[in-house]
Amino acid sequence: MQVNRPFYLLILFFVINQVASAQFRNTTQWTADGNGIYQYKEGNIVKIDIKTQSETPVIKKSQLVLRGGDTLMPEAFNFSSDHSKLLLFTNTAKVWRYNTRGDYWILDITTNKLKQLGKGRPAQSLMYAKFSPDGRNVAYVSGHNLFVEALASNIIKQLTLDGTRKLINGTFDWVYEEEFGCRDGFRWSPDGSKIAYWQVDATKIPDYYMLNTTDSNYSQVIPVEYPKVGEAPSPVKIGVVSITGGVTKWMHIAGDPQQHYLPRMEWSNAGTLIVQQLDRRQQQSELFYCNVANGSAVPFYAEKNNNWIEVKSYWNDDDPTGWEWINEKKAFIWVSEKDGWRHLYKVSSDGKKEELITKGKYDIASIECIDETSNYIYFMASPSNATQLYLFRIKMDGKSDAEPVSNLGLKGTHHYVISPGAKWAKHSFSNYFTPKSEEWVNLPLYIQQNNSRAATAINPVVPNSTIQYTTVTIDNGVELDAWINRPKNFDSTKKYPVVFYVYGEPASSTVADEYGNHQNYLYNGDMSEDGYFQVAIDNRGTPSLKGAAWRKAIYRKIGTINIADMAMAAKKILAKPYFDKDRVAVWGWSGGGSSTLNLMFQFPEIFKTGIAIAAVTNQLFYDNIYQERYMGLPQENKEDFIKGSPVTYAKNLKGKLLYIHGTGDDNVHYSNAELLLNELVKYNKQFRFMAYPNRTHGLREGEGTGLHLVTLYTSFLRENCPPGAR
Numbered sequence: 001m002q003v004n005r006p007f008y009l010l011i012l013f014f015v016i017n018q019v020a021s022a023q024f025r026n027t028t029q030w031t032a033d034g035n036g037i038y039q040y041k042e043g044n045i046v047k048i049d050i051k052t053q054s055e056t057p058v059i060k061k062s063q064l065v066l067r068g069g070d071t072l073m074p075e076a077f078n079f080s081s082d083h084s085k086l087l088l089f090t091n092t093a094k095v096w097r098y099n100t101r102g103d104y105w106i107l108d109i110t111t112n113k114l115k116q117l118g119k120g121r122p123a124q125s126l127m128y129a130k131f132s133p134d135g136r137n138v139a140y141v142s143g144h145n146l147f148v149e150a151l152a153s154n155i156i157k158q159l160t161l162d163g164t165r166k167l168i169n170g171t172f173d174w175v176y177e178e179e180f181g182c183r184d185g186f187r188w189s190p191d192g193s194k195i196a197y198w199q200v201d202a203t204k205i206p207d208y209y210m211l212n213t214t215d216s217n218y219s220q221v222i223p224v225e226y227p228k229v230g231e232a233p234s235p236v237k238i239g240v241v242s243i244t245g246g247v248t249k250w251m252h253i254a255g256d257p258q259q260h261y262l263p264r265m266e267w268s269n270a271g272t273l274i275v276q277q278l279d280r281r282q283q284q285s286e287l288f289y290c291n292v293a294n295g296s297a298v299p300f301y302a303e304k305n306n307n308w309i310e311v312k313s314y315w316n317d318d319d320p321t322g323w324e325w326i327n328e329k330k331a332f333i334w335v336s337e338k339d340g341w342r343h344l345y346k347v348s349s350d351g352k353k354e355e356l357i358t359k360g361k362y363d364i365a366s367i368e369c370i371d372e373t374s375n376y377i378y379f380m381a382s383p384s385n386a387t388q389l390y391l392f393r394i395k396m397d398g399k400s401d402a403e404p405v406s407n408l409g410l411k412g413t414h415h416y417v418i419s420p421g422a423k424w425a426k427h428s429f430s431n432y433f434t435p436k437s438e439e440w441v442n443l444p445l446y447i448q449q450n451n452s453r454a455a456t457a458i459n460p461v462v463p464n465s466t467i468q469y470t471t472v473t474i475d476n477g478v479e480l481d482a483w484i485n486r487p488k489n490f491d492s493t494k495k496y497p498v499v500f501y502v503y504g505e506p507a508s509s510t511v512a513d514e515y516g517n518h519q520n521y522l523y524n525g526d527m528s529e530d531g532y533f534q535v536a537i538d539n540r541g542t543p544s545l546k547g548a549a550w551r552k553a554i555y556r557k558i559g560t561i562n563i564a565d566m567a568m569a570a571k572k573i574l575a576k577p578y579f580d581k582d583r584v585a586v587w588g589w590s591g592g593g594s595s596t597l598n599l600m601f602q603f604p605e606i607f608k609t610g611i612a613i614a615a616v617t618n619q620l621f622y623d624n625i626y627q628e629r630y631m632g633l634p635q636e637n638k639e640d641f642i643k644g645s646p647v648t649y650a651k652n653l654k655g656k657l658l659y660i661h662g663t664g665d666d667n668v669h670y671s672n673a674e675l676l677l678n679e680l681v682k683y684n685k686q687f688r689f690m691a692y693p694n695r696t697h698g699l700r701e702g703e704g705t706g707l708h709l710v711t712l713y714t715s716f717l718r719e720n721c722p723p724g725a726r
Contacts, residue, residue, distance in 0.1 A: 028426070029078070034419035040074060045086075050424045050440050059086060063112055072105055072114070080135030084110055085151065087131060087138065093124045096177055096666065104129040104140065106151060117149055118142055118156070127171060128184040132192040137243060139186060139195055141170035146186055146197055148243045159195065159241045160248070166225055168200040173225055173234060174666065176200065179625035180263040181313030181320045191270045194240050194292065198262065202227075202234045208671075210664055214693050224666050229620050229627045229641065230634045232258040233280060238265055238273065240292040251290040253277060253297040261625070263311045266323040268349075274323060282308045282629045287351065301351030303336060307552040308629045310337065314543075315366050326372055326396065333357075333370065333377065333396075337548040344377060346396060355398040363545040365389060369418035370396075378405065378418055378443075386544040387469060387481050387513040388431075389413045393422075405446065413514045418443070430515035432483070433465045466490070466528050467518050469511075474568035478540060481511045482569065485518045485527075485534040487725070490578075494725035497583030498533035499717070500570060500607070502599065504562040505591035506554060506630055509542040522587075524714040531724035535573060539565035556632050558619065559598050559644020566595065567603040574606070585609035585721040587713075590668060590697065591616070594646055597676070600657060601649035608655040609721040611713060614668050614697050615659070617647045617676040621669060650679040656720040657687040660709070662695030688716065 029038045036049050043061035048054070064072040076089040085108055092102035104117040104126050118126045121142045129140035132148075139148045144163030149156045160169040169185075176182040186197035207223035227233060235257035239248035253262070253275060264276035273290040275297070287301040303309060313320040315335055324333035326346070334345045339356070342363040346355045358364055362383035368391065369378040376393045381402070383390075390406035391414055406414045412431025419425065422443050430436040466486045473479045487496055501520065503510050510517075518534060520527050527534055538544055539562040541554025554561055574581055586607045588596040593615025600610040616622050619641040620634060627641075628634075634641050642648055661673035673691065680687055690712060695701050699709055 028417050030419050032420075034421045034423045038077075038079070040077065043071065043073075045077065050419075051442075053440075059107065059109070063107060063109075064088070064114070066114060074105075075099065075102070078131065080131045081133065082135055084108070085131070085135060087129060089129070091124055095127070096174060098183075100183060101125065101127050104138070106138070108151075115154070118147070119154070120156075121147075128186070130184075130188060132188050132243075133190060134192050137192065139188065139243075141186070144168050144171070146170040146195065146241070148195070157243065157245050159243070159245060160197075160199075165223075166202040166205070168202065170197045172198065173200050173202045173205075175227055175234075175623045175625050176236075176261075176263075178667065179623065179629075180261070180311060181316075181318040182263060184321065187265065187267055189240075189267055189270055189292075192243070193270075194242055196238060196240045196265065196267065196273055196292070198236055198238055198265065200234050200236050201257075204258075205231065205234050208666075208669055210666065210670070212664070212694055222664075226666075226669075227624045229622060229624050229631075231624050233261060233624060234258075236262050238262060238275060238290070240273070249292060249295050251275065251288075251292075251297050252295045253288055253290070254299070255279070263313070264320050264323075266321075268323075268329065276311070278309065278311070280628065281633065282625075285309045285311075301334075301347060303338060305337070307548075307555040310335070310342070315342065315364070317366065324367065324370060326370065333367065335364070335367070340548050342545075342548065344379065344394075346398065357396055357398055358394060358402060360402075361547065363547065365545055368416055369420075369422050371422040373421060376422065378416075378422060380414075380416075382545040385411075385513075386538075386546050387483075387511050389415070389512075391416050391425075405443065411513070413512055431513050432467045432469065432515060432518060435515050469513060472537065472569040472572050474565060474572060476568075478565065480537050480539060480565060480569050481544065482535060482537040482573070483511055483518060484573070487531045487533060488526075488528045491725055492578050495578055495580035495583075496531060496533050496725055497585065497721050497723060498535055498574070498579050499527065499721065500566070500584070500586040500599075501534060501536045501592075502566060502586055502588040502595045503590075503592040504539050504542065504566060504588070504595035505558060506541055506543055506551065507591055507626075509538045509544050510536040510592075511538040511544075522710055522713040523717070524710050527723075533579065535570075537566050537569045539569075555630060556637060556640045557644065558630055559594070559646070563595060563598045563602055567599060567606060570603075570606055580726060581606075582608060583721045585611070585717060587611035587613075587717075588615075589613040593668075597646035597657075597659075598644075598649065600655055601646055601652045604652055604654040609657075609717070610655060611658045611660070611716060613660045614662065614665060614699070615646065615672065615676075616668050617672040618645045620645070621672050621675070647676050647679050650676060650685065651683040653680065653683075653685040653687070656716075657685075658690070658712070658716045659687060660690045660692070660699075660712070662692045662697065662699050664694040664701075665697045667697035 036047050044057050045059035046055040047058050072090050074088040075092050078087045088105045090103050092099035095101050102124050107114050125142045127141040129138050137148050146159040146169050163169045171185040172182045186195050202225040205225045205227045208226040210222040212220040239250045241248045259280045261278040268274045275288045277286045283305050285303045286299050288297040288299050290297045331346050331348050334347045344357040365380040367379050375396050378393045380389055381392050382388050392402040393405050394402040415428045417426045425441050427441050428438045468484045470482050471479050472482050541562050586596050586599050593612040596610045596612040597615050599607045663670045
């Protein structure tokens with residue numbers, strides 16, 4: 001499920017364009033020695049020496065000029081392994097969430113010649129182009145088929161012929177992308193002679209039909225293959241094909257393809273694939289080695305969980321690619337919650353030997369770097385405060401304790417991008433009263449001295465901050481993290497309105513200790529200046545680093561346990577005499593929109609005003625991977641889905657409600673809105689509704705949309721939950 005966050009919370013510092021990884025994403029492209037980075041800057045591609053910050057031009061703007069005089073402006077780029085060629089991604093277009101489709105060009109650096117890949121293919125149709133390991137070929141997807149192009153001869157070989165909108169080769173359907181982070185669906189073999197790829201058969205999945213009513217005189221139907229809760233998954237299989245063409249060899253992985261998922265696949269060696277399979281409930285994970293010559297698949301490592309098993313995209317920034325091999329592929333690093341905490345394990349390549357690396361009652365958030373030379377893993381964690389984040393490292397010997405890399409005196413949220421070999425890192429830091437500070441750090445020196453430039457940027461005294469981090473212990477003894485942003489010129493003898501910002505589901509939390517996390521990005525003005533309290537609470541079931549029991553308490557209870565936690569915490573907070581209980585508002589987007597509706601409907605005595613955006617109103621309308629992961633199968637416990645759905649309680653509405661939805665939302669479908677509208681009408685509940693034509697889940701399309709949304713939000717809030725002290 002997509003999460004909408006304020007734009008100023010998106011940490012995009014120094015991001016360097018590349019397409020080297022299996023995903024499309026722009027990430028840092030390091031030099032081979034880990035002492036520099038490549039960056040597209042002012043039309044040139046430069047190499048930046050991290051230590052000196054000196055810049056050396058590698059590709060000049062003049063080298064990117066086409067015959068007609070136009071200059072290529074790459075949105076991503078990548079060098080071949082020998083640095084003789086440069087792959088450039090331009091003229092991009094969005095597919096679902098991100099710009100993963102466009103045109104690709106090759107610059108031959110030795111001859112200084114540019115040529116476009118995929119000649120004869122439609123413009124903006126190529127996806128995920130990648131050099132072969134030897135740099136002689138490039139493979140890409142176009143029109144749901146897989147192609148390979150020889151760079152010396154420009155000969156294009158189409159490797160798959162059966163691709164359609166619903167039979168997808170080399171990439172994925174909507175739900176695999178949204179819920180597993182799977183986008184790029186093919187992998188070069190280590191010797192460059194073969195390509196392994198996914199094929200998604202969505203032919204049996206019903207389409208959800210969106211309706212475009214504004215771009216022509218007659219409406220246009222836009223179908224989206226979308227498996228809703230209760231629908232069997234699309235069958236997915238993995239095949240291997242020679243780059244010279246021929247018949248695909250399919251892997252024979254045990255289990256009904258309509259009752260399993262294949263969220264990860266990589267090459268183990270030139271003759272073997274390693275594949276992860278999940279059952280439909282996502283409670284059993286099994287790893288297979290697949291022989292690419294005969295297609296046989298042998299299971300060698302398995303794990304079970306009574307709730308759900310996290311996949312790599314969950315703890316790797318929505319990117320499932322790569323396999324954490326160590327010791328010349330004699331072992332790999334695995335992440336599991338099997339002991340109640342998200343920990344790192346070292347597993348032998350045959351799966352027979354397993355060793356816990358991180359020990360203790362704390363969760364790792366993500367793996368940042370594996371430095372085999374020094375035998376260290378660098379990882380993010382929050383061992384004592386789940387609202388904060390720090391970098392640690394630990395020896396991979398199963399005997400050592402983790403040691404902090406971040407300065408633990410800099411209390412707040414740290415982020416790092418680490419070079420190969422863990423020589424350098426780009427470090428950013430902020431907390432609720434310290435704006436983000438960025439710096440390059442030399443990791444070995446940084447670990448020893450821990451006196452980074454960020455330490456001098458922090459002010460140990462909070463000057464006139466209106467923000468307070470706190471914990472709220474609710475009636476059942478559960479302790480919840482929260483922040484409260486009070487009005488400026490607060491007078492405890494007066495009463496003030498309060499606005500709760502909520503999410504509440506497993507996809508996101510709202511109480512991170514980061515700068516700017518406490519400002520309402522949809523409010524036109526300064527809420528503290530205008531006399532509002534703002535509050536956020538993290539209930540059980542959010543992805544806070546508090547142990548698996550915390551995160552999985554929500555299993556089969558979305559819409560119940562999270563709503564009760566937030567409501568009980570709100571009661572505790574509102575017990576203070578300076579809160580005006582007649583001016584209590586709540587708002588949220590996506591899962592937060594669902595929580596807003598549930599709070600308004602289930603606890604109308606507390607929440608008097610609500611603004612819900614792009615909300616799932618009936619859990620049976622959402623996709624199967626997300627909803628079944630956290631709620632089970634409706635064939636077995638449909639009553640839990642009904643019990644947790646806002647539409648079930650719509651008849652209880654008493655307060656003022658503004659509901660907002662885009663008619664072109666391919667994530668949370670517009671039918672959610674119409675279902676809720678019908679229910680509210682049925683019970684003569686008065687409310688305000690805004691439909692944004694053809695806008696998707698983020699409501700980003702269309703001229704004037706952002707300003708209109710902010711104006712609508714602000715005017716409704718000020719009208720129905722007036723600001724200021726009384």
